[in-house]
Amino acid sequence: MLTVYDSRQRLHYPAQEFFNGALEPHAERQDRIDNLLAALGDTVAPRDHGRAPIEVVHDPAYLALLKTAHARWRGEGRPGDAIGYAWPVVRRRPVAIERIDALLGLHSTDAVTPVAEKTWEVAYWSAQTALGALEPLLEGRARTSFALCRPPGHHAGRDYLGGYCYLNNAAIAAQHASDAGHSVAILDVDYHHGNGTQDIFYARGDVFFASLHADPATDFPYFWGRPDESGEREGEGATLNLVLPRGTGWATYRPALACALDAIARFGPNLLVVSFGADTFAGDPIAGFAMATADYPRMGAEIAALGLPTLVVMEGGYAVAALGENVAGFLSGFG
Ligand code: OKP
Ligand code: ZN
DSSP states (O other), X not given: OEEXXXXXXXXXOOOEEEETTEEEEOSSOTHHHHHHHHHHOOOBOOOOOOSHHHHTTSOHXXXXXXXXXXXXXXXXXXXXXXXXXXXXXXXXXXXXXXXXXXXXXXXXXXXXXXXXXXXXXXXXXXXXXXXXXXXXXXXXXXXXXXXXXXXXXXXXXXXXXXXXXXXXXXXXXXXXXXXXXXXXXXXXXXXXXXXXXXXXXXXXXXXXXXXXXXXXXXXXXXXXXXXXXXXXXXGTTSEEEEEEOTTOOHHHHHHHHHHHHHHHHHHOOSEEEEEEOSTTBXXXXXXXXXXXXXXXXXXXXXXXXXXXXXXXXXXXXOOHHHHXXXXXXXXXXXX
16 A cells, blocks of 8 residues: 655644643644554655645635744743634624734634644645645556545644644545546544534535544534534535444444445545544544454455545544554555
């Protein structure tokens, strides 16, 4: 399996996140990368596709903030990472916002996603990694490829960060493939709902989005991912949310996955983007499913049976010691 990775993705280290009411060490750790690299072997660095494919998906004011937030935060004399703590109340009228504290609230969904010194650079190269892994699929040089993205992307929307995500790597790659003339479906099998990806394509009928995830009634991101969210306007019917209870293992997961794969097959894409999170693993420290290491090759094989050129994009997975083995297992399912 072709694995694309840029070593600059290791530079990002948000120190802390709010977890159970206190600032705790951040779960999206640098050593996730080390464990993945040890299990996956050789990688190829992406070429630089530049900002253009990122700017198709993300808002310019948001990108400008992401790039400057940490320096502005420090410029105001604040220690540590830039992190929002005040958000515009739902339905608050639009007002001119200048203050960095307020801008962070305007362009974020939560206080678990700090902007650290290198966040822009690292998120940029994570997005380039997704584009770099897509390239051989577009050129017909490979059937499957793996984008070893870090930080993850599926909670980031057009103009907001959240859920450890800054740029939506899967959406950027899907959009780029769509712009190259492909009919694209996105399958999100991270433990958490891919709210950012859903939001980006919600009103579009040309990109299909299906997600299997923990019930947002009990799990992050709480405000998105319910089964009645099915798209809007031209996008009506092009979003599919399948909600699973805590404790879900392969026996419960498999039929739901089959349902998502059927829906994707009916949509009839010619390219698949998989947002893959290994946080469905039983040992994950922040999640509640019960998937075993031996289940990941099965999951990969079921998805591979669609027979589509497939870009696998790394999302979550926080049981660091088992991460590489679980991801390598999933990729092995593609043969
Ligand atoms: C990012 B990705 C649980 C708090 C959850 C945020 C989780 C972000 C997950 N008590 N905190 O989808 O893996
Ligand atoms: Zn996740």
